[in-house]
Amino acid sequence: MLKKIYHKFQSNDLIKTGSYYSLSSTINSFSKMLVGIVIMKWLNPYELGMWNAVSIFLAYIPFFQLGIQNGLSIELPVLMGNNDKDYKKYIASARWYSYFISILFLLVGIVITALSFFFTANLDLTLGIGTICVIAASTSLTLHMISTFRTSKSFDKLTKIYSIESILTLFSAYFVYKFHYYGILLFNIIVVVQHTILLFVFSPYKDIKPDFSKAFLQKLLKRGMIIMSFYQLRVLAQSFPKWIILSIGGVFQLGLFSPAMALKGMMNLLPSQINQFIQPQMGFKYGKEGKAALLWPYMKKMILFYPLLCLPFSIVVIAFMPYIIATFFPKFTASIVSIQIMSVAFIFSSYGTTHNILYTLKAYKEAYQFLFFELLGYALFPILCHWVFDVDLLSSISIGILINYIFLYLFNYFLLKKVLFLEKYNTKITDK
Structure with a gap:
């Protein structure tokens, strides 16, 4: 019986790929959860509350993509299923926009962080803002690249990525132990940036260069803006409990x-x-x-x-x-x-x-x-x-x-x- 199930598993590429991917992503999820639990040992509720208060704004970063990457993630498998050869032009256009937004986040981030440094006496807040800007720039690239992993073969690559990421996440937790609040800032930068780098290294369409195309960007914008509005409203909805706790109980309760x-x-x-x-x-x-x-x-x-x-x-x-x-x-x-x-x-x-x-x-x-x-x-x-x-x-x-x-x-x-x-x-x- 077990032998029959094993042969069926090995002969079905979709089930096999999906199973390995689900296993690696689950392990990655548990590694992040484990680090989240261990971090509570090293940080006090106020430090966690400060990070959670600053990081609330991370939920709104995808809005600046205007739904273009959302449109790509939805359209790409359908286009490939229909044997539509224009899918490469969609990728090139979306890639150009993601690069543009990443550079914009970095430039604006430098300005905002500098202003915060000179006009506030709160170093924790200033470094938190700088961290958010670096994460925002990296996330812009991540949102694009993850949208191009659509085929079963590309999900084999994602399995490798999540396996590597699980190990790096666990080791990066050392910085929280060593530097506490500043460590959690560094930890989050490392986790996000290394994910972006791994996606780039294993990207299935690295040969496609960024190319501005008004026509294809408009198509993705039209398709993706609707989808993005759903995603962003969902993110907004999921942030309601945080805002309720913050308004009623304050930073300390949010940390708890x-x-x-x-x-x-x-x-x-x-x-x-x-x-x-x-x-x-x-x-x-x-x-x-x-x-x-x-x-x-x-x-x-x-x-x-x-x-x-x-x-x-x-x-x-x-x-x-x-x-x-x-x-x-x-x-x-x-x-x-x-x-x-x-x-x-x-x-x-x-x-x-x-x-x-x-x-x-x-x-x-x-x-x-x-x-x-x-x-x-x-x-x-x-x-x-x-x-x-x-x-x-x-x-x-x-x-x-x-x-x-x-x-x-x-x-x-x-x-x-x-x-x-x-x-x-x-x-x-x-x-x-």
Whole structure:
């Protein structure tokens, strides 16, 4: 039986590539989560709160891409599925724009950091601003290059990248131990920049030179601006709980919430990495077949089986996190319950692996419906739970996030089940 399963695994390139990629991305996610946990041992809540306050603005960096890279990531597999040779021109145009924005971030960053140095007495803030600007420039390049990893072969390269990155992330944590707040600034620069460098080294289209093309940039802008608006509004929605804690409890409470946010970051990272593999494969299949209904079996399995994958992790967190925090991180005992609640929310995070298929189909009406409820949920549920439940601020916010995850999980399932079978997404006639 096991031998038969092994041969089936080896003979199916899609399953094999997806499995290795998922394993490497999961290990990478856990390495970052492990570092996030260890960092709590070396930093006090105020230092973590200062970094979290500064890094809130990282969520808005992709907005400056104007959706061009989002458009490329969606269009590229569909173009390749349709054997459209213009895909190289799309890549060249998007590459030119990413270089332009990166250089702009560096120049503006130098000016803002210098002004902060001369006009404020807060060195921590000044260096934090400089760090954000370096990360912004690197992220601009990353957003472009990651959009070009669309084929199964390119995901083999991503598997190598994440394997290398996991090791470098663990070693880079030394700087936090050595330099504390300044170390966490250096750590984040290293993690982001080395990821960009690795993507460049293993890039599947290094031979394509940046080339300004107004026509192709406009096409990507038209396609991507809509998608980017979804992504950015989603990022905005997910930042609501941070702003609520910051406004009610201040920097110290936000620092105490860091362990729960680290777990939430992994909750978002894992589905995002899985989606990064699933979406282009589904986009290629849709571009080739033209029938969205053929995608439903894949979407259904992902939605239903993902919670089973996450359940053991949630049980471990609930069972052992109180002992771990109390023994090794006593400064963060106030965050134990919020971490446990967030681990339950992790079970229902699979909507992040499947929801983006709506953008591939250009089902924008339904995507807007989902986004509306996501925005509303991230703002409304945490506030309501803070008012209704007689628990501490961090626990009430976590309960609100959990409720929102459960709602979005159910809503996403029934929404996709409806959309994928609509006639307008199943009209292409094929021989198959």
